[in-house]
Amino acid sequence: MSQPDQALAGMTAFITGGSGAIAEASALCLLRDGASVVLIARQPEPLAETRTRLLAACPEGEVVTIAGDCLDPDTVRAALADAHALHGRLDIIVPTVGQGELRPIMLHDVESFRGDWERNVISAFIAVRYGAPLMTGGGAITCISSIVSSVPTRWMSAYSTAKGGLESFVRGAAEELAAARIRVNAVKPGLTRSRLRGAIFDDPPMLARMLAETPLGRAGEPGDIGAAVRFLSGPEASWITGQCYAVDGGNSLRKNADLRDYAARVFGEDAMRRIESGELSGF
Numbered sequence: 001m002s003q004p005d006q007a008l009a010g011m012t013a014f015i016t017g018g019s020g021a022i023a024e025a026s027a028l029c030l031l032r033d034g035a036s037v038v039l040i041a042r043q044p045e046p047l048a049e050t051r052t053r054l055l056a057a058c059p060e061g062e063v064v065t066i067a068g069d070c071l072d073p074d075t076v077r078a079a080l081a082d083a084h085a086l087h088g089r090l091d092i093i094v095p096t097v098g099q100g101e102l103r104p105i106m107l108h109d110v111e112s113f114r115g116d117w118e119r120n121v122i123s124a125f126i127a128v129r130y131g132a133p134l135m136t137g138g139g140a141i142t143c144i145s146s147i148v149s150s151v152p153t154r155w156m157s158a159y160s161t162a163k164g165g166l167e168s169f170v171r172g173a174a175e176e177l178a179a180a181r182i183r184v185n186a187v188k189p190g191l192t193r194s195r196l197r198g199a200i201f202d203d204p205p206m207l208a209r210m211l212a213e214t215p216l217g218r219a220g221e222p223g224d225i226g227a228a229v230r231f232l233s234g235p236e237a238s239w240i241t242g243q244c245y246a247v248d249g250g251n252s253l254r255k256n257a258d259l260r261d262y263a264a265r266v267f268g269e270d271a272m273r274r275i276e277s278g279e280l281s282g283f
Contacts, residue, residue, distance in 0.1 A: 006033050010087065011092060012037075015027055016123060017070060019043060021192075024222065027054055028054055030230055035233075036061075036086055038079070038082065064083070070127070071097075077130040090139065092233045093141045097119060098146075098163075098166075102263055103263075107267055135180065138181025141177075144225070148160045148163055149244070178241060187225055189225050203262075207219070214250060
């Protein structure tokens with residue numbers, strides 16, 4: 001049972017990409033303040049593991065999991081309806097699906113470039129498009145962007161493009177949904193420890209290079225991002241909409257690290273040398 005002083009007591013939150021580290025941390029912050037949480041992700045096993053950890057940390061919380069593709073509109077629409085039916089309301093949406101790879105433009109094709117756009121922008125659009133009509137009492141939508149949207153990051157142009165597009169969508173949606181008392185914002189993580197970032201954290205020289213561009217001197221933890229999501233979802237942020245906040249240890253004050261060595265390991269030294277020297281024929 002929720003405590004009477006919990007700011008989100010009685011509310012329902014819907015989180016896409018629900019088995020990811022940021023989704024889990026966001027869910028925990030929302031649960032601790034009284035919200036019921038519905039998580040959707042493709043794989044049922046990681047979802048079940050996430051639910052187990054959340055309930056171990058917050059035994060009185062309510063966590064529902066739904067296995068489904070967050071890029072399929074019908075699946076997401078049905079999951080949103082299930083979330084609304086839980087308590088007859090939907091108050092918070094957190095679209096966390098998003099992924100991008102380190103890949104030079106000349107080594108992308110149309111499908112790989114489009115893939116970054118779909119994962120980062122279309123997935124958020126689907127959650128907003130079909131979730132907003134269910135937020136009949138108003139609410140908060142918090143998307144997960146990245147500092148690469150505004151901090152130049154060589155070899156990540158597709159991902160940067162997608163996150164820049166996501167932030168434009170956030171601003172447009174905030175304007176259009178304000179009349180329905182729905183606030184739309186985004187959090188822009190810097191380097192944050194997660195299961196998808198394992199390669200970086202397992203490479204001390206690369207990690208040191210990245211932390212050298214972070215004034216606060218450490219990588220982010222999922223809880224750092226979850227706390228920002230909780231703030232933007234709650235009554236404390238009731239006069240904030242259309243904003244994209246960097247939560248990055250100050251990284252955006254400087255620049256992103258040079259990841260050329262990593263790109264060469266993935267794509268080959270010869271391909272990188274040709275691209276850097278302007279020998280683009282044959283790509």
